[in-house]
Amino acid sequence: xxxxxxxxxxxxxxxxxxxxxxxxxxxxxxxxxxxxxxxxxxxxxxxxxxxxxxxxxxxxxxxxxxxxxxxxxxxxxxxxxxxxxxxxxxxxxxxxxxxxxxxxxxxxxxxxxxxxxxxxxxxxxxxxxxxxxxxxxxxxxxxxxxxxxxxxxxxxxxxxxxxxxxxxxxxxxxxxxxxxxxxxxxxxxxxxxxxxxxxxxxxxxxxxxxxxxxxxxxxxxxxxxxxxxxxxxxxxxxxxxxxxxxxxxxxxxxxxxxxxxxxxxxxxxxxxxxxxxxxxxxxxxxxxxxxxx
Amino acid sequence: xxxxxxxxxxxxxxxxxxxxxxxxxxxxxxxxxxxxxxxxxxxxxxxxxxxxxxxxxxxxxxxxxxxxxxxxxxxxxxxxxxxxxxxxxxxxxxxxxxxxxxxxxxxxxxxxxxxxxxxxxxxxxxxxxxxxxxxxxxxxxxxxxxxxxxxxxxxxxxxxxxxxxxxxxxxxxxxxxxxxxxxxxxxxxxxxxxxxxxxxxxxxxxxxxxxxxxxxxxxxxxxxxxxxxxxxxxxxxxxxxxxxxxxxxxxxxxxxxxxxxxxxxxxxxxxxxxxxxxxxxxxxxxxxxxxxxxxxxxxxxxxxxxxxxxxxxxxxxxxxxxxxxxxxxxxxxxxxxxxxxxxxxxxxxxxxxxxxxxxxxxxxxxxxxxxxxxxxxxxxxxxxxxxxxxxxxxxxxxxxxxxxxxxxxxxxxxxxxxxxxxxxxxxxxxxxxxxxxxxxxxxxxxxxxxxxxxxxxxxxxxxxxxxxxxxxxxxxxxxxxxxxxxxxxxxxxxxxxxxxxxxxxxxxxxxxxxxxxxxxxxxxxxxxxxxx
Numbered sequence: 001x002x003x004x005x006x007x008x009x010x011x012x013x014x015x016x017x018x019x020x021x022x023x024x025x026x027x028x029x030x031x032x033x034x035x036x037x038x039x040x041x042x043x044x045x046x047x048x049x050x051x052x053x054x055x056x057x058x059x060x061x062x063x064x065x066x067x068x069x070x071x072x073x074x075x076x077x078x079x080x081x082x083x084x085x086x087x088x089x090x091x092x093x094x095x096x097x098x099x100x101x102x103x104x105x106x107x108x109x110x111x112x113x114x115x116x117x118x119x120x121x122x123x124x125x126x127x128x129x130x131x132x133x134x135x136x137x138x139x140x141x142x143x144x145x146x147x148x149x150x151x152x153x154x155x156x157x158x159x160x161x162x163x164x165x166x167x168x169x170x171x172x173x174x175x176x177x178x179x180x181x182x183x184x185x186x187x188x189x190x191x192x193x194x195x196x197x198x199x200x201x202x203x204x205x206x207x208x209x210x211x212x213x214x215x216x217x218x219x220x221x222x223x224x225x226x227x228x229x230x231x232x233x234x235x236x237x238x239x240x241x242x243x244x245x246x247x248x249x250x251x252x253x254x255x256x257x258x259x260x261x262x263x264x265x266x267x268x269x270x271x272x273x274x275x276x277x278x279x280x281x282x283x284x285x286x287x288x289x290x291x292x293x
Numbered sequence: 294x295x296x297x298x299x300x301x302x303x304x305x306x307x308x309x310x311x312x313x314x315x316x317x318x319x320x321x322x323x324x325x326x327x328x329x330x331x332x333x334x335x336x337x338x339x340x341x342x343x344x345x346x347x348x349x350x351x352x353x354x355x356x357x358x359x360x361x362x363x364x365x366x367x368x369x370x371x372x373x374x375x376x377x378x379x380x381x382x383x384x385x386x387x388x389x390x391x392x393x394x395x396x397x398x399x400x401x402x403x404x405x406x407x408x409x410x411x412x413x414x415x416x417x418x419x420x421x422x423x424x425x426x427x428x429x430x431x432x433x434x435x436x437x438x439x440x441x442x443x444x445x446x447x448x449x450x451x452x453x454x455x456x457x458x459x460x461x462x463x464x465x466x467x468x469x470x471x472x473x474x475x476x477x478x479x480x481x482x483x484x485x486x487x488x489x490x491x492x493x494x495x496x497x498x499x500x501x502x503x504x505x506x507x508x509x510x511x512x513x514x515x516x517x518x519x520x521x522x523x524x525x526x527x528x529x530x531x532x533x534x535x536x537x538x539x540x541x542x543x544x545x546x547x548x549x550x551x552x553x554x555x556x557x558x559x560x561x562x563x564x565x566x567x568x569x570x571x572x573x574x575x576x577x578x579x580x581x582x583x584x585x586x587x588x589x590x591x592x593x594x595x596x597x598x599x600x601x602x603x604x605x606x607x608x609x610x611x612x613x614x615x616x617x618x619x620x621x622x623x624x625x626x627x628x629x630x631x632x633x634x635x636x637x638x639x640x641x642x643x644x645x646x647x648x649x650x651x652x653x654x655x656x657x658x659x660x661x662x663x664x665x666x667x668x669x670x671x672x673x674x675x676x677x678x679x680x681x682x683x684x685x686x687x688x689x690x691x692x693x694x695x696x697x698x699x700x701x702x703x704x705x706x707x708x709x710x711x712x713x714x715x716x717x718x719x720x721x722x723x724x725x726x727x728x729x730x731x732x733x734x735x736x737x738x739x740x741x742x743x744x745x746x747x748x749x750x751x752x753x754x755x756x757x758x759x760x761x762x763x764x765x766x767x768x769x770x771x772x773x774x775x776x777x778x779x780x781x782x783x784x785x786x787x788x789x790x791x792x793x794x795x796x797x798x799x800x801x802x803x804x805x806x807x808x809x810x811x812x813x814x815x816x817x818x819x820x821x822x823x824x825x
Contacts, residue, residue: 008819009484011405014315014323018410022417025468029461030425036457040527065410081483085407088479096471096513103517103547107532115540123610132535147536223529226538233524 010077017065024061027054066251070268074260083267090271094278097241101282104237105289108230112140116226119146145225152218154231156291159210163203164287167242170199171280174249174273182263186256193253196276200246207239234290241279248272314815322417325409326815327394330416332712334391335705337419339781341383342698344427346774348376353770355753356763369753370438371430377441381559382466383423385693388701389562390415390473393501396708397477399806399813400495402486402822407479411472418469425462429455440751442552445533445544449525460523467512474508477501486805488824492583495804499586500565503593507554507561510597515551518544542607549600557596559693561589563660563700564631567653569804570707571635574650575642576801581634588627595624605676614673621671625664632661647799648722652703655730656696663691666741681751684744690737702729702780709787710794714812717787725783728776735769 031050038045072078120138121129129136133146141153154160174196180188214220214231222232252272255261261269314320324330351372355363364372394412398405406412430436437459439447448456481502485494494502521544524530531537533544564585572579579585601609601617635657644650666688670676679685702725710716739762744750748759755763794811805824809817 009404011409011816012325014319015325015410015413016323018412018414019322019417021414022421025418025465026421026425029422029465030428030458033425033429033458033461036523036527037454040457041454084483085479088482089408089411089475092475092478092509093471096475096509099510100513100517103514103550106550107517107521107543107547110543110546111532111539115535115543116538118540119535119538142538145531145536145538147531149537222524223531225531229524229530229532229537229539233520233530 009079010072010082012068012072015065015068017061017068020057020061021065024054024057027051027057029054070255070260073265073267078265083265086267087270090274094274097278098282101234101237101285104230104234105285108234108289111226111230112142116140116142140227142225142227147225149223149225151220151224151228153227154210154214154218154220154291156287159206159213160287160291163206163210164283166199166203166206167280167283170196170203171277173199174276178269178273181256181261181266181269184263190253190256193249193256197246197249197253200242200249200276204239204242204246207235207242231290234286238279238282238286241275241282245272245276245279248275324413325405327398327406327409327412328712328813328815330406330412331391331393331395333416334387334394334419337416338384338388338391338701339784341379341387341423343777345376345379345384346777348372348379349770350774352376353767356755357767358764359755359757359760361754364753366753367435367438370440370751371436373751374437374440374443375426375430378426378437379423380693381441381555382463382470383419385559385697385701386470387419389501389504389559389697390470390477392497392562392566392701392704392708393473393477395712396806397480397498397501398484399809399817400498400804401481401484401489402805402818402824403480403484404816404819406476407484408476412476415469415473415476418465422462422466422469425458425465429458429462432458442548443519443522444548445522445525445541448522449533452526456526457523460519463519464516467516470508470512474505474512478505478509481505486818486821486824492586493824495565496568496579496582496585496589497562497565500561500568500589503589504558504561507558507593507596511551511554511558514547515555518547518551521547542604542609545604545607546601549603550597552603553600554593554596556689556692557592559697560660561592563656563697564589566700566704566707567635567656568631570649570653570703571638571657573707573799573801573803574647574653575639575644577638577642579634580637580640581630584630585634588630591627592624595620595627599624602671602676605673606680618671618673622668625668628664632657632664643801645800647706648717648719648726649703649707651723651726652699652706655726656699656703659691659695659699659733663688663696666691678747679744681749682744683740683748683750686750687737687740687744690740694737695733699729705784707799708806709784710798711806711811711813713788713791714794714810715787715791716794716798717783717791721779721783721786725776725779728779729773732769732772732776736766736773737769739766739769 027050031047031052031054034045034047035051036047038047116138117123118125119129119133119136122138136146137144143153144150173192177189177192177196180186180192211232220231221228223229249272252269255268260266315323321329321333324333351364352369355361355369394406397403426436432453432455434453434455436455437443437448437452439452443459481494481498521530521532525532525534525539530539532539533541535541568579568585599617599621601613602621605614605617646654666684670679670685670688706717706722743755743759743762743766746759748755796810797807798811799807805818805822806813808822
C-alpha cells in the first residue's frame with residue numbers, strides 16, 4: 001500500500017570502493033607520517049612513496065566511486081528523497097569545514113588579543129614581561145617575536161585586494177552559471193562555468209606568486225613566529241580548499257559538456273557551487289581578519 | 294564495477310523473496326548494510342576495549358606497589374596515553390556508532406542509513422587508523438607518551454619521532470567520525486518513516502542526533518589542533534611557544550573546545566540507551582519525554598561554553614574562571630532533570646531485573662556519583678587541590694566506565710536477542726553484572742581518597758602512604774578485567790544458539806525495532822511502516 005505513495009530508497013547492494021578508500025587513507029596517513037619524520041631527521045625513507053601511492057589509490061577510488069554514482073543517477077535510480085540526503089550530507093560537510101577554519105581563526109584571535117598582550121605585560125603579567133622579554137613590543141602584525149625573529153607584514157592592498165575581487169567575481173559568475181542551468185541556457189552555463197574556473201586558476205597562480213614574494217622579498221615565512229604561522233596556515237588551507245573546489249568544478253564542467261544535469265536534478269553542480277561559495281566566504285573573512293585588521 | 298548499477302532491480306526483487314546475504318569475506322569488506330556495519334563497529338570496539346584494557350592492566354600492575362617494578366617510566370607514559378586514546382576513540386565512540394548503525398534505521402522505520410557506502414568507508418578507516426597508532430608503539434623512541442590530551446609542549450618540544458604518526462592517525466579517525474556523524478544526522482533528518490515526527494522519535498535516536506551534531510562541530514577542531522602540533526613540532530611554527538608569540542595555554546583552549554563536547558559525545562547516547570531500557574523493565578512510559586529531549590539539547594549547547602574548567606590552574610583571569618565555573622555548574626540542572634525522570638519512570642512501575650535493567654540501574658547510581666564528583670571539580674578553588682590527581686581519574690572513570698561502558702553493555706544485553714534471535718544466558722549475565730559491579734567500585738572508588746590526599750595521576754611511582762589503597766585498586770582492576778571475559782563468553786554463547794527470542798523479546802518493550810522478527814531480517818522496512 002505504501003509503495004505507491006513512497007518511492008523506494010535506493011540502497012546499493014555492495015561496493016568495493018569504501019574499502020579501497022580506507023586503504024588509500026591508510027597509505028596516505030602512514031606515508032605522510034613517515035615522510036614528516038624522515039624530513040625532520042634528514043634521512044630518506046619510504047614515506048614519500050607510500051604517500052604518493054596513497055594518493056594514486058585515492059584518485060582510483062574517487063574515479064570509480066563517482067563513476068558508479070553518476071551512472072546510477074543518470075539511469076534514474078535516485079529518488080527525490082535521496083537527493084535530499086545528498087544535499088543534507090554536503091551541507092553538514094561544509095559545516096565541519098567551517099569549524100576546521102574556526103580552529104585557526106580562534107588561534108589567531110587568541111594569539112593576537114590575549115597571548116601577545118600578556119607577553120607585553122598586560123593583565124597581571126608585568127613580571128613575565130620584565131623578566132623574560134623586556135624589549136618585546138606587543139603590536140600587531142607581530143613583525144618581531146619575543147624570541148627576536150623579524151619579518152615584514154603582508155599589506156592588504158595590491159595583490160590580496162585583486163585576489164579578493166577575483167574570488168568574489170568568480171562566485172558571481174558561478175551564480176550565473178547556475179541560473180543558466182535552471183533556465184536551460186546551456187551556452188550561458190558553459191561560458192560562466194569556464195569563466196569561474198579561469199578565475200579560480202588565476203587566484204591560485206597569484207597566491208603562489210604572493211607566497212614567493214613573501215618568502216623572497218618580505219622574509220615572511222611559515223616559521224616567522226605567530227604572524228607567519230597563522231598567515232600561512234590560514235591562507236594555505238584556504239588555497240588547498242580552492243584547489244579542491246576547482247577540481248570539483250572542473251569535473252562538473254566536463255559533465256556539463258557531456259550534457260549532464262537538468263534544471264530539476266543537478267546535485268553535483270549544486271554541491272560544487274556551495275563548496276565554491278563557502279571557500280569564497282572563508283576568503284572574505286581571511287582578507288578582513290588576516291590582511292586588513 | 295557496474296554490477297551494482299545494471300542489476301539493482303534484480304537484487305531488490307531477490308530481497309523480496311528471501312533474505313539474500315552475500316557470502317564470504319566480501320560480505321564484510323564491500324557491505325552497504327547497516328546491520329553488517331553495526332556488527333563490525335561493535336566487534337571492533339570490543340577488540341579495542343580488550344587492547345586498551347590490557348594497557349590498563351599494565352598500568353595497575355606497575356602501581357600495585359610503590360617503587361618501580363615492571364616497566365620503565367617512559368613505557369608507563371605510553372601505556373597511559375594509548376590506553377586513553379584507544380578507549381575514547383577506539384572503544385566507546387565506535388561502540389556507540391555501532392549501536393547507532395544497528396538501531397537507528399530500525400527505530401525510525403528506514404531501510405538503511407542514508408549514505409550506505411560512506412557508512413562502510415567510515416568503519417573501515419578505523420582499523421587502519423588504530424593499526425597506525427599501535428604500530429607507532431614499536432618505533433624507535435616508542436609511541437605517543439604525552440597523555441591522551443597531548444598537551445603542548447609535551448607533544449611538541451618533548452615528544453618522540455612517532456608524533457607524526459599519532460597526528461595522522463588522529464586525522465583519519467576524525468574523518469571517520471565526521472562521516473559517521475553526517476550519516477547519522479542525515480538518516481534521522483531525512484529517512485524517518487511517514488508519521489515518525491520529531492517528538493515521536495525514541496530518545497536513543499534523539500540523543501544520537503544531538504551527538505552527531507556535536508561530532509560535526511568539534512572533530513574538525515581536533516583536526517585543527519593536531520595540525521598545529523604537527524607544524525609546531527616539525528615545521529618551525531610557534532603556535533604553542535611563547536618565544537614565537539604563541540602560548541602553550543592556547544593548545545589547551547583549542548583542545549578542550551573539542552574535548553569537552555567530546556565527553557558529552559561519549560555520554561549522550563548512553564542517556565538514550567538508559568531511557569530505552571528503564572521504561573521497558575518498569576513497564577511504564579518514560580516520564581517526561583519532552584523534558585528529556587530539551588535537557589539533552591541544553592547539555593549539548595552548554596558543552597560549548599565550559600571547556601576552560603579543565604584549565605583552572607593555568608592562570609586564567611579570575612572573571613574567566615568564574616564564568617566557566619558557573620557555566621559548568623549549570624549543566625547539573627539538565628542532567629538532574631534526566632536522573633529525576635529515570636527515577637520517576639520507575640516510580641510505582643512493575644519492575645523486573647533482567648541484566649540490561651541491572652546495568653541501567655547501576656548506570657544511574659554510578660554515573661550520578663561521577664556527575665557529583667564533576668560538580669566538585671567545577672568549583673575553582675577546590676579544583677586547585679583536585680587538579681591532576683587521582684580524584685580526576687576517579688571522576689572520569691565513573692563517568693566513562695560505569696557510565697558510557699555500562700550503558701553500552703546494557704544496550705548489548707538489551708538488543709542482543711534482536712540481533713541474534715537467541716536469548717543470552719541470564720545467569721551468566723548476572724555473574725557478569727555482579728562481578729563487574731563489585732570490582733569496578735573496588736577499582737575506582739578508592740581513587741577518590743588517594744586523589745584527595747594528593748596522589749598525582751600519570752606517575753608510575755607514589756608515596757608510601759598510598760600503598761594499601763593502590764593495592765586494593767589494582768586488585769579491583771584485575772578483577773574487573775577478568776569479569777569482562779564472562780561478557781565475551783555470554784556473547785559467543787548467544788551468537789551460537791540458545792532459547793529462541795520472540796519478536797518483542799521483552800514484555801514491556803515498545804518501538805519499531807520490536808515489531809520486526811528476531812533475528813532482525815537482513816533488510817528491514819524496505820517499504821516504510823505505518824506509525825500510529
